[in-house]
Amino acid sequence: MEAQCSLYRVCPNPSVPLIRSPNHLLLLKLPSPNYSRSIVRTNHPYSHSVCLRENIACRKNGQMIVNASLEGEVSRSVIRKKKLAVFVSGGGSNFRSIHEASLEGLIYGETVVVVTNRSGCGGAEYARTKNVPVILFPKTKDEPHGLSASELVATLGNFEIDFIILAGYLKLIPLELIQAYSKSIVNIHPSLLPAFGGKGYYGMKVHKAVIDSGARFSGPTIHLVDEHFDTGRILAQRVVPVLANDAAEDLAARVLKEEHRLYVEVVAALCDERIVWRADGVPLIRSKENPNELY
Numbered sequence: 001m002e003a004q005c006s007l008y009r010v011c012p013n014p015s016v017p018l019i020r021s022p023n024h025l026l027l028l029k030l031p032s033p034n035y036s037r038s039i040v041r042t043n044h045p046y047s048h049s050v051c052l053r054e055n056i057a058c059r060k061n062g063q064m065i066v067n068a069s070l071e072g073e074v075s076r077s078v079i080r081k082k083k084l085a086v087f088v089s090g091g092g093s094n095f096r097s098i099h100e101a102s103l104e105g106l107i108y109g110e111t112v113v114v115v116t117n118r119s120g121c122g123g124a125e126y127a128r129t130k131n132v133p134v135i136l137f138p139k140t141k142d143e144p145h146g147l148s149a150s151e152l153v154a155t156l157g158n159f160e161i162d163f164i165i166l167a168g169y170l171k172l173i174p175l176e177l178i179q180a181y182s183k184s185i186v187n188i189h190p191s192l193l194p195a196f197g198g199k200g201y202y203g204m205k206v207h208k209a210v211i212d213s214g215a216r217f218s219g220p221t222i223h224l225v226d227e228h229f230d231t232g233r234i235l236a237q238r239v240v241p242v243l244a245n246d247a248a249e250d251l252a253a254r255v256l257k258e259e260h261r262l263y264v265e266v267v268a269a270l271c272d273e274r275i276v277w278r279a280d281g282v283p284l285i286r287s288k289e290n291p292n293e294l295y
Ligand SMILES: Nc1nc2c(c(=O)[nH]1)N[C@@H](CN(C=O)c1ccc(C(=O)N[C@@H](CCC(=O)O)C(=O)O)cc1)CN2
Pocket: 166, 169, 170, 171, 172, 173, 174, 187, 188, 189, 190, 198, 199, 200, 201, 202, 225, 226, 227, 228, 229, 230, 231, 232
């Protein structure tokens, strides 16, 4: 019988590692053949656990469904909680969505540092209210205290960053950082790339170009970052309609709402290690609900 439950350690023996988590892959060595086995799926698609039902308290929706004392060895491999660096230049609404989703447990990762080229922007101000460190990059005449590329690489290394999330960041990411974080830097762009992307295409300029073109659809694209603007491998897109009487602001608001949803979904997949690379180099996302489904 399968049960959706989180596993709680009930054994008083402190040498047995804590196994209370819905996101752990647990491999329990059966202490003797007379223990029954059943596969218990926690709510993480990869974590199937051999659950010594006589030994583990399983709780489903707060209701204790099995209760016993734990004996035997437990060895486990876990998907480590990821550390994120979020890069911003503007209002920071995408960063806020990602940060709130982390706090709600929808993203198995934590924003440990924010990087910006504009120390007074909304994203940096929000980070300060949440006690997230803010560092400046690059060094410019407006931001003379900004880091160099090599200083940034070293600093992010000290933070033990797993993924870099560009969220409205408007400067070109240097090759040195791209090489240091291969396949680990993503960006969100407010059009259906490759259309309306590249140097000069950012913010409202993108939405104005979409409307002027007569395009009937637009939407956010999330892509891996390479050394050029907006040419990295596409990871996810969503489509929104362009209405006949849309002003650029109307379209921007419609796209931004979809950006917030899509970025949380994609960052959650990154942190869950659910990115799969197709043989031709296209990155796909493995569904959380159905691990056999890629999209
Ligand atoms: N190496 C990369 N760096 C960045 C990428 C990328 O794909 N590869 N994406 C951008 C974000 N972006 C589009 O998604 C983007 C941002 C800015 C520009 C642009 O033309 N910027 C202007 C300067 C704007 C300013 O400083 O106010 C410019 O460079 O002239 C285009 C696309 C983030 N970095």
